[in-house]
Amino acid sequence: MTFDRRKFLQVSGAAAGAVAAAGLTGCATAGAGSASPKIVVVGAGFGGSTFSRYIKAWYPKAQVTLIEPNAEFISCPTSNEVLAGHATMADLTRSYGNIKKIVDAFVPDYVTAINTKAQTVTTKGGKTFAYDRLVLAGGVELLFGAVKGYDAEAQKTVKHAWKASADQTLALRKQLEAMPDGGVFAMSVPKAPYRCPPGPYERACMVGSYFKKAKPKSKIIILDGNEDIASKKGLFVAAWTKHFGYGTDNSMIEFRGNNAPRALDVKNMVVGTEFDDVKADVINLVPPMRAAEICGMAGVRNGNNGNWCAVNITTFESSDVPNVHILGDSALTNFPKSGSVANNTGKMCAYAMAQIFSGQPVDAAPVVTNTCYSGTGMGTAFHVATVFRWDAEKKAMVPPKGANGVSKEESELEYAYMMSWKENVLNDTLAL
Amino acid sequence: MEKKILAIGLLVAGTLGAVASVQADPRARFMAANCAYCHGTDGKSSGAIPSLAGMEVKYFVDQMKAFKDGSRPATVMQKHANGYTDAEYLAMAKFFNAIK
Numbered sequence: 234m235t236f237d238r239r240k241f242l243q244v245s246g247a248a249a250g251a252v253a254a255a256g257l258t259g260c261a262t263a264g265a266g267s268a269s270p271k272i273v274v275v276g277a278g279f280g281g282s283t284f285s286r287y288i289k290a291w292y293p294k295a296q297v298t299l300i301e302p303n304a305e306f307i308s309c310p311t312s313n314e315v316l317a318g319h320a321t322m323a324d325l326t327r328s329y330g331n332i333k334k335i336v337d338a339f340v341p342d343y344v345t346a347i348n349t350k351a352q353t354v355t356t357k358g359g360k361t362f363a364y365d366r367l368v369l370a371g372g373v374e375l376l377f378g379a380v381k382g383y384d385a386e387a388q389k390t391v392k393h394a395w396k397a398s399a400d401q402t403l404a405l406r407k408q409l410e411a412m413p414d415g416g417v418f419a420m421s422v423p424k425a426p427y428r429c430p431p432g433p434y435e436r437a438c439m440v441g442s443y444f445k446k447a448k449p450k451s452k453i454i455i456l457d458g459n460e461d462i463a464s465k466k467g468l469f470v471a472a473w474t475k476h477f478g479y480g481t482d483n484s485m486i487e488f489r490g491n492n493a494p495r496a497l498d499v500k501n502m503v504v505g506t507e508f509d510d511v512k513a514d515v516i517n518l519v520p521p522m523r524a525a526e527i528c529g530m531a532g533v534r535n536g537n538n539g540n541w542c543a544v545n546i547t548t549f550e551s552s553d554v555p556n557v558h559i560l561g562d563s564a565l566t567n568f569p570k571s572g573s574v575a576n577n578t579g580k581m582c583a584y585a586m587a588q589i590f591s592g593q594p595v596d597a598a599p600v601v602t603n604t605c606y607s608g609t610g611m612g613t614a615f616h617v618a619t620v621f622r623w624d625a626e627k628k629a630m631v632p633p634k635g636a637n638g639v640s641k642e643e644s645e646l647e648y649a650y651m652m653s654w655k656e657n658v659l660n661d662t663l664a665l
Numbered sequence: 666m667e668k669k670i671l672a673i674g675l676l677v678a679g680t681l682g683a684v685a686s687v688q689a690d691p692r693a694r695f696m697a698a699n700c701a702y703c704h705g706t707d708g709k710s711s712g713a714i715p716s717l718a719g720m721e722v723k724y725f726v727d728q729m730k731a732f733k734d735g736s737r738p739a740t741v742m743q744k745h746a747n748g749y750t751d752a753e754y755l756a757m758a759k760f761f762n763a764i765k
Binding site: 286287290291572573576577580581584587588593596599600601602604616618619620621622632633634635636637638640644646647649650652653654656657658660661664 | 684691694696700701747748
């Protein structure tokens, strides 16, 4: 839940601008009064799909075109379970069937150009769609160029598995299966902000649970671009200590902070940081990331050195470009980049837009939540949960006293809750 | 033929996109929707997390108060209870109660 001062100022600045703009939004911008406002949504992940079904429920006259190149939805949350051997790709995969029926048009294509003056979106297939409101929910763009040698050829061997797919998640699982006992698994964590803050540390647990059972002499080396464990630190240290000997000479997990990968030598399977050259049998390299490519096309990657998209926190409209809304991981906010946040901010945007279309004021003091579970791989899990409310004095979304915190300890009960959360969030996102 | 199409249309509308059209103030509706990632759309849950749909208003409000003051032990719910006002508990309780 930490974020640096510059980011805080940007977020609060954007939000303050947003409040000033909110008064105008109801009458001055596109959509209000229009019988059937045209909305183009790019990306049918947790943010885009959720937005689409809720705007159709809350403002049925909206004409929604949803553009998504993937044939099926594959969940990143709980995908580390595949690395542990506790789940299959089928457990992560869901149909777009119901979302396709809810929206007015589902376009299976890539977006290649966005013109925010003409208010049009063009796809690879050569179709152009006009919009009154554009919703960009493209997740993250991985910056392979930040690591020397992590080129297209190297990516055939070294996987990030940070966007779940058979080519990534399952391929990494197969590499772990093929690794000899006593081998080294080197995995990296990008410098924050990145998608799914606790995900890398959960990954170490999941791979650890597999090694413990199948190849107990093996090692996991975490090369972290952050100084220290960036999320749920106490809980992960406790889990690593309890299950994987962390803190002893015989620890399966070794943590190296301030060790962002700088170079990759796939031929010799060596990953280099500022301090170390680490030779490994399996390398899992998660590069730094920024807001999705489509945000670049729309010129809305305006925050945090041009990496993320500053938004009006009540509507998720770009702080710079009118009628363009950015959801989920791409947005620059003080919310964690989690599936739960993408799901709920999709609804927050739908709520604001339905108010605008109805000629009603946008809620100037919204409340929104995050709940994020991590598994230990050992049948237990733990959480972080936060309620964010608009604080007029601080001009920011701030948790009230006691409304932000983590589990006391890992538990089997929370593992059951995590799996229930997974079903419910996928059902809610995809109208299943 | 026309009748058949209409019937299918109703069937589809009844089985999906089924975010409830409960008469509720949009803010209450949005706050209740915040709960869906854990408690299911409209509070209809799959798995270990309890459903909220149809829950008695007083029971819902009393549980939220008990989570807040710690008299009911919780994993995530104390944090969530601390994030809302008593008036908001009631607004959400009425929303979930109205869902059949």
